[in-house]
Amino acid sequence: MNYWQCVAMLDMKELPTLARHAESLGFEGISLGEHLITFSEQYENYEYSKNNLIRWYPETHWPEPWVQIAALSQVTTRLRFLTSVYVLPMHDPFNIAKLVSTAANISEGRVILGVGIGWQKSEFELVGQDFHTRGRRCDEALDVMAKLWTGEPVSHDGEFFPFPSLQMSPGLFQPLPIYIGGFSEPALKRAARNDGWIGGQHEMSEVEFFVPALRQHRKESGKSLESFEIALGLYDMTEPNIERCKELGVTMLYREAFCDANGMASSMTLSEKLHDMDRFANQYLV
Numbered sequence: 001m002n003y004w005q006c007v008a009m010l011d012m013k014e015l016p017t018l019a020r021h022a023e024s025l026g027f028e029g030i031s032l033g034e035h036l037i038t039f040s041e042q043y044e045n046y047e048y049s050k051n052n053l054i055r056w057y058p059e060t061h062w063p064e065p066w067v068q069i070a071a072l073s074q075v076t077t078r079l080r081f082l083t084s085v086y087v088l089p090m091h092d093p094f095n096i097a098k099l100v101s102t103a104a105n106i107s108e109g110r111v112i113l114g115v116g117i118g119w120q121k122s123e124f125e126l127v128g129q130d131f132h133t134r135g136r137r138c139d140e141a142l143d144v145m146a147k148l149w150t151g152e153p154v155s156h157d158g159e160f161f162p163f164p165s166l167q168m169s170p171g172l173f174q175p176l177p178i179y180i181g182g183f184s185e186p187a188l189k190r191a192a193r194n195d196g197w198i199g200g201q202h203e204m205s206e207v208e209f210f211v212p213a214l215r216q217h218r219k220e221s222g223k224s225l226e227s228f229e230i231a232l233g234l235y236d237m238t239e240p241n242i243e244r245c246k247e248l249g250v251t252m253l254y255r256e257a258f259c260d261a262n263g264m265a266s267s268m269t270l271s272e273k274l275h276d277m278d279r280f281a282n283q284y285l286v
Helices: 012-025 065-073 093-106 121-126 134-148 185-193 204-221 239-248 270-284
Strands: 002-006 029-032 080-083 111-116 154-156 163-166 178-181 196-202 229-234 252-255
Touching: 002 270, 012 029, 012 065, 012 270, 029 065, 065 080, 065 093, 093 111, 093 134, 111 196, 134 154, 134 185, 178 185, 185 196, 185 204, 196 204, 204 229, 204 239, 229 239
Parallel strands: 002 029, 002 252, 029 080, 080 111, 111 178, 178 196, 196 229, 229 252
Antiparallel strands: 154 163
């Protein structure tokens, strides 16, 4: 099982230092999230926290992840990068295919595309995208992007993104893994059809449910379990829980982004974050 450090919701000026430190300590990679904006009055439930409230503030930094990943790849040599998650159906697949492939090529294949379908209807409305068709558009966008990444002439006859023969160059220089986030049954099945699943922070009771369900969906898809990745975080990252995750088949365990006692965006100093990573590395990465 590999260990990752989440660096979402942090001051973007700190990210190069945190990325270099994660690499030096032996972390496999770092994960970044995506949010376009934060409304001053938040009224929609956020299902990925214990109290259904967002875990950040209007002033919390959310840099564009693919630009940020490309930049961080230039100050590291081995570290991998994951979006957890990128809200794909809030965007068109052509621009995203270009952004992702450019970042992947610049990093020499150290990128994993983590995709979710989103939860905030008002954010979709802000950019003129249909919230209710986001699942189908996500599936079709992934198909479109796979074609574009070949770097060859391709066409597509679909519900949302039909296009005649065209070519996006350069294509991907190396294969790009795609992981899917989300807790619904359609999300778990979508993940099983792709290369992996991204969970949030979980209690062990949730891990005990989700991992077997994912493995069953993967079997039903006819694809190999050995090549399927399961990434998640734990509210209680104790040694017994970590060992149980290994037994269940979790392959990537990521640490939260230095959140406070209430699960909110970090107020720790950069020095405190670095020391926090040191403590974990001394216990688990030696």
